[in-house]
Each structure stands twice: as structure tokens, then as C-alpha cells.
Amino acid sequence: MLSKSQARLFFLGGTVLxxxxFLGLTLDTIRQTPARSGEANLDASALRGRMIWDEKNCMGCHTILGEGAxxxxxxxxxxKRRDExxxxxxLRNPxxxxxxRRKMVHYNFTEEQITDVISFLRWIGQVDTNGFPFAPPLRAAAERAVNSAKGSAQ
Ligand code: HEC
Structure with a gap:
């Protein structure tokens, strides 16, 4: 059993340590972010695409880096799954x-705006996300089940 002063020391020591x-890990994250996000690849077109992304509230329906609806x-x-x-x-006419089926908004984008949105999506796609989003682990099993269901239906 710790005495009162030992408990205080334990608490203070633990808090400081x-x-x-925590500070070290935070600084390390700040240090790594520019390289991992590919900040240097963020050109003017991708930045304009980012503005369109925000103005049109694409995140009201979609997620990006796991954030959104x-x-x-x-x-x-x-x-990676769709050709540019x-x-x-x-985007010309979703x-x-x-x-x-459920529909996406038709924004009447100009060709230049579409190019900017694609530049932004290309930039987001090269961010080092530690493998996120992962391929669905049950995809292979689901495909087998669908194929065998098709076989028995025939
Ligand atoms: C009102 C909801 C909504 C908003 C807002 C929205 N989308 Fe969508 N989007 C959808 C839906 C729904 C689909 C899938 C269509 C389907 O499966 O029927 C989709 C599909 C997509 C796809 C194709 C994805 C794929 O894997 O097939 C892209 C690219 C896309 N949206 C980009 C955007 C961009 C860029 C914006 C903002 C400018 C945006 N969306 C705003 C609803 C929305």
C-alpha cells in the first residue's frame, strides 16, 4: 500500500512521464505529416478541387479519409477502383x-472544375494512410457465395 506522499509522487511522476x-509523439506526427501527406504534390488545381469539395459539401454524403457521411x-x-x-x-452527369437508383447531385461542373476535383481526389489517393481503406476481408467469401447461388438458381 502506498503512503499518501508516495501516491502523490507516483501520480506526479506518471503525469510528467x-x-x-505524448508531446514527443505529437512532435513526431507533425514532423512526419508533410512527407506522409505528399504536401509537395498539392498543386493549385488540387487546392481548387479541395475548395469545390468543401463548397459543394461532398462530405454530406461521402467519406474521405474515413471522415464524413x-x-x-x-x-x-x-x-484506384475507377478510371479517371x-x-x-x-461528374459530368451522375x-x-x-x-x-439513389442519385448523386448533378452539379453542372465545367470541365475545368471536374479536372480540379479529380486532381484533389488524385492527391488524396496518394496520402500514406497506413493502408486505409482496407479491402473488405469477406469479399472473396461473398463472391463465392454469390457465384454458387447463381449456379444453383440455374
Ligand atoms: C446527396 C448526396 C451526394 C453528394 C452531396 C455527393 N455525392 Fe457523390 N455520390 C452519391 C451517391 C449516392 C453515389 C453512388 C451512386 C450509386 O451508387 O447509385 C455517389 C458516387 C460518387 C462517385 C463515384 C464513386 C464510385 O466509387 O463509384 C464520385 C467520384 C463522387 N460521387 C464524387 C462526388 C463529389 C466530388 C461530390 C461533391 C462535389 C459528391 N460526390 C457529392 C451521393 C452524393
């Missing part, structure tokens, strides 16, 4: 794509 650890797909790696031309065509 972990404050130092869960109504529409995560977009951090959208250019596909995204360009989609409502022409999945007829009869």
Missing part, C-alpha cells in the same frame, strides 16, 4: 449512371 511521451461511397481511393475518365464522365 506520459506528458513527455456514410450515404455514398468512400472516395479516398476512388481513382470514368470519374470525369460520372444521374445518367445508375438509373432508378
Amino acid at each position: 506520459f506528458s513527455v511521451v 456514410y450515404y455514398a461511397p468512400e472516395l479516398t481511393q476512388v481513382l 475518365n470514368w470519374v470525369r464522365g460520372f 444521374q445518367a449512371f445508375y438509373p432508378g
